[in-house]
Amino acid sequence: MKLDDLISSPSPWLQPGGPQGEIVLATRVRLARNVAGRPFSSRLKSDERSELEAQLRAAVLKALAARGGTWLELPELSEIDRRCLVERHLISRELAAAEGQRGVGIDSTQRIAVMANEEDHLRLQVYSCGLQLEETWRDADRVDDALEGEVAYSFSPRLGYLTACPTNVGTGLRASLMLHLPALVLTKQIEKVFRAVARLRLAVRGLYGEGTQATGDIYQISNQASLGQSETQILKTLGSVIPQIIAYEQQARDVVATESPRALDDRIFRSWGILTNARTISSEETLTLLSAARLGVHLGRLKGIAISVINELFLQTRPGHIQKLRGAELSEPERDIARADFIRKRLGAL
């Protein structure tokens, strides 16, 4: 698959219709692995780094052979392409910004991405839409086995898979759920979620990981501890908070719908009005408005628009994708104009 086709096709984790898809946008499972007998990435000399990348590239392509794997060399990609891959969650911001030889292998469905020479030698990620912790882990486990057939991993019987950062050691597993929680934000009860997860060594962060803001009312919840529990236990703990969070969000939706329907409608339709009429719009405002529109569709108040279109816009209006669409580097004000034009066109407005 060519990079341009990849970027223009919909992202699988944004497909609607997954289990609990109204609130759980996507599931991600990440495994951190290092090749035995080599220093970690930050200590690799430039020629060692190239040598390792070649070895990993061959291993990843073989492991993904049955799934139509493509390999992308990061140094060969344009700034815009790299940005698009970050926005699609196929590579990390760190890999995009790093220097030296590094790459990513992606399967034809874009559910699986394996980064080479990131903080760890290998970072394997698998995505699914909706709440699918077990299924996603099973796929990751399978690809991990296939990779291990090609390269020997650095492993200690006591500490498990050895990683560059001790926060990932053990299983090397980080499982995350991407949640859309607009009503909890609206009713200012989002700290309920923070409280529910804090006791269980789970972390809450924004859409694009560590240090990012929770724009568009999208939060990521993931396990903090990777050592001392099996993969299944980790997934179980993470999954165990979800029914509670979904119940909180549903409750908050009911409250706003019954107690302040006028204010709710005003928010939804005002957002819709701006999305379909704006002539210039920032990416952050877009996410906020799309979040209100998504809530409107799910509450049956905003009709005639498919959730898939809204989900898709979450991604296609990001700065990298807008520039990719225009096929040129754009300044921020130019992007804001291009974004407004694109949204109006996509939503069939004037």
Add this chain to the structure above:
Amino acid sequence: MICQRCKKQQATIHLTEILRNEKRERHLCEDCAREEGVAIKAQINLQDILSGMVEAHETAGREGNLKCPDCGITYAEFRNQGRLGCPHDYEVFADPLKEVLEKVHGAGEHVGKLPCRAGTDTLAQRELLQLRRHLQEAVEAEQYEEAARIRDIIRVKETAGETR
């Protein structure tokens, strides 16, 4: 407890400020705390844990000077960067790392997946690591014959590992 600022929401942030030797306690909700510019950390940040431990360790002094013979990183360097240099560091820094691992994970032993390859013994891994380091040194010192010799040994060891 209700937020002292807005007097509406539940206070979830509890601050202790010391101003001119006077201790003041404040209890705020998340919104008010944000408006007052209080940074909220919803997750464990390794850097913070580590730098919090730095002081405790600095007095002891010893750990900071620990150095891995394989990759050359010292424990002090690790504390600054938050990243280890090679897998062997887990053994060299085992003592001070124990505390870090307990803080982050709450437990100290791996109970998860095991690699399918039976032969990933740590000794062989370490030997490879050392050989690669010698190779690098030989190349840097322009001792190409020595480098070629080490490269051959690495090849043999790697193939042995793969067929095991």
